[in-house]
Amino acid sequence: MIDNNRLLKPNRKLAKSARIKNMCEYQALQDEAIEDYEGFWGRFAKEKLDWIEPFNNVVDESNFPFVKWFDGGKLNVSSQCIDRHLKDKKNRASIIFEGDRGDKQIITYLELYYNVNRFANLLKEDFGIKKGDRVVIYMPMIPESAYAMLACARIGAIHSIVFGGFSAEALRDRIIDADASLVITADGAYRKGKPYMLKPVVDNALADGSCVKKVLVVERNNEDIDWVSGRDYSYNELIKEKAPTCEPEVMDSEDPLFLLYTSGSTGKPKGVQHNSAGYILWAQMTMEWVFDVKEDDTYWCTADIGWITGHTYIVYGPLAMGATTVMFEGVPTYPDAGRPWKMVEEYKINQFYTAPTAIRVLHKMGEDEPSKYDLSSLKVLGTVGEPIDPPAWKWYYEEVGDSKCAIVDTYWQTETGGHIVSPLPYATPIKPSCATLPLPGIMAEILDTDGDRVEVGEKGLMCVTRPWPSMIRGVWGDKDRFVKSYFGDVKKDGKAVYFTGDGALYDENGYITITGRTDDVINVSGHRMGTAEIESAIKKCDKVAEVAVVGRPHSIKGESIFAYIVMKGDDTLATEVELIKEINGYIKSEIGNIAICDEMAFVSGLPKTRSGKIMRRILRAIAKNEEITQDISTLEDPTVVEKINNIVNG
Ligand code: WTA
Numbered sequence: 001m002i003d004n005n006r007l008l009k010p011n012r013k014l015a016k017s018a019r020i021k022n023m024c025e026y027q028a029l030q031d032e033a034i035e036d037y038e039g040f041w042g043r044f045a046k047e048k049l050d051w052i053e054p055f056n057n058v059v060d061e062s063n064f065p066f067v068k069w070f071d072g073g074k075l076n077v078s079s080q081c082i083d084r085h086l087k088d089k090k091n092r093a094s095i096i097f098e099g100d101r102g103d104k105q106i107i108t109y110l111e112l113y114y115n116v117n118r119f120a121n122l123l124k125e126d127f128g129i130k131k132g133d134r135v136v137i138y139m140p141m142i143p144e145s146a147y148a149m150l151a152c153a154r155i156g157a158i159h160s161i162v163f164g165g166f167s168a169e170a171l172r173d174r175i176i177d178a179d180a181s182l183v184i185t186a187d188g189a190y191r192k193g194k195p196y197m198l199k200p201v202v203d204n205a206l207a208d209g210s211c212v213k214k215v216l217v218v219e220r221n222n223e224d225i226d227w228v229s230g231r232d233y234s235y236n237e238l239i240k241e242k243a244p245t246c247e248p249e250v251m252d253s254e255d256p257l258f259l260l261y262t263s264g265s266t267g268k269p270k271g272v273q274h275n276s277a278g279y280i281l282w283a284q285m286t287m288e289w290v291f292d293v294k295e296d297d298t299y300w301c302t303a304d305i306g307w308i309t310g311h312t313y314i315v316y317g318p319l320a321m322g323a324t325t326v327m328f329e330g331v332p333t334y335p336d337a338g339r340p341w342k343m344v345e346e347y348k349i350n351q352f353y354t355a356p357t358a359i360r361v362l363h364k365m366g367e368d369e370p371s372k373y374d375l376s377s378l379k380v381l382g383t384v385g386e387p388i389d390p391p392a393w394k395w396y397y398e399e400v401g402d403s404k405c406a407i408v409d410t411y412w413q414t415e416t417g418g419h420i421v422s423p424l425p426y427a428t429p430i431k432p433s434c435a436t437l438p439l440p441g442i443m444a445e446i447l448d449t450d451g452d453r454v455e456v457g458e459k460g461l462m463c464v465t466r467p468w469p470s471m472i473r474g475v476w477g478d479k480d481r482f483v484k485s486y487f488g489d490v491k492k493d494g495k496a497v498y499f500t501g502d503g504a505l506y507d508e509n510g511y512i513t514i515t516g517r518t519d520d521v522i523n524v525s526g527h528r529m530g531t532a533e534i535e536s537a538i539k540k541c542d543k544v545a546e547v548a549v550v551g552r553p554h555s556i557k558g559e560s561i562f563a564y565i566v567m568k569g570d571d572t573l574a575t576e577v578e579l580i581k582e583i584n585g586y587i588k589s590e591i592g593n594i595a596i597c598d599e600m601a602f603v604s605g606l607p608k609t610r611s612g613k614i615m616r617r618i619l620r621a622i623a624k625n626e627e628i629t630q631d632i633s634t635l636e637d638p639t640v641v642e643k644i645n646n647i648v649n650g
Helices: 023-035 037-048 077-081 083-089 109-127 143-155 168-178 199-206 235-241 276-291 308-320 339-347 356-365 390-400 479-487 531-539 569-573 576-590 616-623 639-649
Strands: 057-060 068-071 093-098 104-108 134-138 158-161 182-186 188-191 194-197 214-218 232-234 256-262 270-275 298-301 324-328 351-354 380-384 406-410 444-447 460-464 498-506 512-517 521-524 527-530 544-554 558-567 599-602
Touching (some): 037 057, 037 068, 068 276, 077 083, 077 276, 104 109, 109 214, 134 168, 143 256, 158 168, 168 256, 199 214, 256 308, 276 380, 298 339, 444 498, 479 498, 512 521, 521 544, 521 558, 527 531, 531 544, 531 576, 558 576, 576 599
Parallel strands (some): 182 214, 298 324, 351 380, 380 406, 558 599
Antiparallel strands (some): 444 460, 460 498, 544 558
């Protein structure tokens, strides 16, 4: 039996060859960073990266929160991920790909080099893409997606990947915000054995005219698609004639590498900007420290490249360190819930990284599946994206990891670029559902609103008190929003610090447990969504007068989406089933299937203060069927609370 509060010691046998072997080594690194922050980061930047020209300054905070890391340095991220491994790893597998229908590809570093270079030449020669241009990538999980990212990095173009589950509207908004000039997409891909389409979504997104004049289409499933002549080009055709070498663009440390749109507390997603040197440095260092991938290891992260986890821990991190990264198309439960374990056995996977939602589904649908496969190659298991509940953690630890693999509960965000709080697999004693300690070099602290460190057991705000290399550099096109979103809430010793938006608490060991978002962002199956975005999609339905969306705990998804809706006049007479269908139709077209509401309650009014502010805390409590402890006497109409409660829980 696992005691949720007892610390489980790391595997001593495996620790011998680990990069960070014990807590003394962890502490020594953290002390080094505290005593000489610049020395610490400067040392690793020199050790880990291949510089075309050396940097002359480690960090420049004079224009905080607009900071510069490794100023003056020149490098190219695609070279970090490919060229420098050609000397001694050219025949090593860089990417192992397994498609939804079991099709396989093993791509060596040398092949990756040629494929990326050809792609880079294609972007330059056929589309005139140059340094600083924005390229939107709307792709499935196929190797060409990684080539596209690295090809952009090679020529200095800024990629902005839009997750393939987003709708045409959502894609259009992101294209416009980034003022992109090219979209790279595929005809479609496969999911649960069947083809699905992506290109028609791009067609719709560009339908009413766009800054994007050209579309590059990778043919994956060869389904029939519309073709706009003069706009759409076949990758499979064009790539044939391209030269296999392309000189990498010389990039400044602070030249942008990519944008990735993410949800915040307003209706409009933010284009989180990451730059070159600091991002790739931390991507590589966390790969090495947190997963401790070794020369002959095979590492698999099940994320989608449309999210930050796919960027940092499928493509950039593993390739920067010269690892073998597994890329997978499809869903983990198809053809059955043994799929991931079959793959672990077949490829002898050593580190496996996934989301709590996937663990819960695999547990529910295939509790005994792990025992049917040889999982003895596994050394480290990772989780990311949402708090993992103790039952899921226990199953993962005991049944998948055979009680001998460390579970690294990695806490981070799109904005942090890489992990910030996580166990180190061979050093940190772990406990279920706990992200444990800040990684060396990261000054993460839980503070109260006055900027004081909270006491043990007291909930506070998860902050980072010093800039770190892979931190967000800006919100694309909106300096104010960058400052206000992340540096407006908490000050320590009079100086603004980075606030993640998450709540957290310390235990008596000083370990950090993340308790979830403190803002109006909800986390559904590890996908981060702003309630304001969903509300504005619902408001597109002109029968809706008012709406408030909250998260409700869900046994598989972590949180589900719960909408309270006030209809206009007589429209409440339509049947609920029809209304739900109609409203979800708006969500589908504005955002995508991922934001569809699990439940809607049609109510006559929302709980509002006299100044008109919706009291979401009350709505969250009702959705959870909790007792209302808030004072409701200040509400404009206190009787609505009981009315809503009767509808939802009555
Ligand atoms: C949540 C995903 C608890 C958190 C990498 C954060 C977590 C948001 C964990 C970022 C974890 C991420 N434990 N919660 N280990 N990891 N989160 O930007 O609320 O898609 O703010 O990045 O996920 O989501 P994002």
